[in-house]
Amino acid sequence: MKDSEQRLDGSSIGEACPVDQRILRPVRVRNDWPRTAPEGDAVRRIAVVDTETTGLSAERHTVIELCMAIVQVNDAGRIVAVEVVRSGLIDPGRPLTAEIVDLTGLTDQDLAGRSIDEDQVAAMLASCEGVVAYNAGFDRPFVEKMIDRHVAVPWGCAMADVPWRKLGFEPGPQGYAVMQAGYYMPSAHRAKDDVLALVQLLDHVCDDGETVMAKTLAAMDAPAWRFEAQGAPYGYKENLREQRYRWAWGRLHDLWHKHVRAEAYQAELDWYVSTIGKEPVIVPLPASERYRFHTAWTPA
Structure with missing residues (x-):
């Protein structure tokens, strides 16, 4: 058989190519998580946050949707409960661009007259021992601008604080990381969907036996x-x-x-x-x- 009749993997034309398969499972929905940790478990209360905004610049753009889940994390870094999930919409006071409408699925009609209680958001953040976002360098400036104050709570970044390549992941957007962990997001770019997907990713146990959450909190605690x-x-x-x-x-x-x-x-x-x-x-x-x-x- 000529070389031209062979595949690059060495198999001959007509032979079945070896295929590695991975089954992706859907991200768990809210009701799949317990509300409270098992009695006697020592836990840390961590806020998991995501924002949707009118653009990328914290100086020129504003939040149009915020979601925050307060989760309980045990000493092993596992998320043992999701206490509460809160989300809300905010009217930015000007029309959304076509790009943002396409990205988020939100419309001007969805946001008209909507607002969030900034004091309640600040109180929820302050009640936790830490805050985690996938891209904290994006979300924190927008959140602090929205509530117009600095809440002195530790922040961790799942994207920057986790050594993804050493764990066998290829760094990239949150949805890509979720897929590499064995899950898929039924929908994305709405804040609640992204928060539940991030909770799933944070609870993923890596090949070294530690969760993504454990690694994020270790980086948060480190100098x-x-x-x-x-x-x-x-x-x-x-x-x-x-x-x-x-x-x-x-x-x-x-x-x-x-x-x-x-x-x-x-x-x-x-x-x-x-x-x-x-x-x-x-x-x-x-x-x-x-x-x-x-x-x-x-x-x-």
């Missing part, structure tokens, strides 16, 4: 720092950008900055000194201050 590139010459901006520093525009000082975790601290410091020629300004970054919008904090 972190903000490296501030104060006074870095303009000519190094591309170096900083490639090293994933972010630009804090609108500050009193021109400032590139980066959230640095403990395991990357020394390597990041070594890179900065060897590239920029001096040490950065290093500021401790407790979880209660992480993922805030850059105009909400002051450079050291």
Whole structure:
């Protein structure tokens, strides 16, 4: 048989190709979760949050839908109960773009006259020992803008705080991570659907025996720092950008900055000194201050 009659995997034309199959199960619905943990279980109360917005900029756009689930997490990092799920719509005061209508399924008529009690949202956040969003750097600025206050509760980010590649995942959007964990979202881009999908993902047990929630909370509890590139010459901006520093525009000082975790601290410091020629300004970054919008904090 000629080479041209063989497949790239070595099988001959007419032979069945080896196929790996994976069965995806639907994300659990609200009623599939207990309301309370088993009696005697020590638990942490964690808020799981998702927002739908009129756009990507926390400065120019606003929340149109918020969902928050308060879950109970045991010492093993398993979600043993979902106490409550609350969601609400907000009238942004101007028409939605066609793109947002298509993305969320919401219309101007759905939002007309709708609002959320900001004090109730703030109280729910404050009642928890932590908050988790899939992309906390997106959701936290929008939530704090919506409630017009800073609630000093620790935040964790399932997307940034979890070492996905080391766990055998390919990083990407939440829906892609959910599929890799063996589930699918019957619907998406409504806040409640996304929150229930995130709860499912957080409860997923990875190959090393730990849940995604356990890893997110461990990162929340661990120290972190903000490296501030104060006074870095303009000519190094591309170096900083490639090293994933972010630009804090609108500050009193021109400032590139980066959230640095403990395991990357020394390597990041070594890179900065060897590239920029001096040490950065290093500021401790407790979880209660992480993922805030850059105009909400002051450079050291």
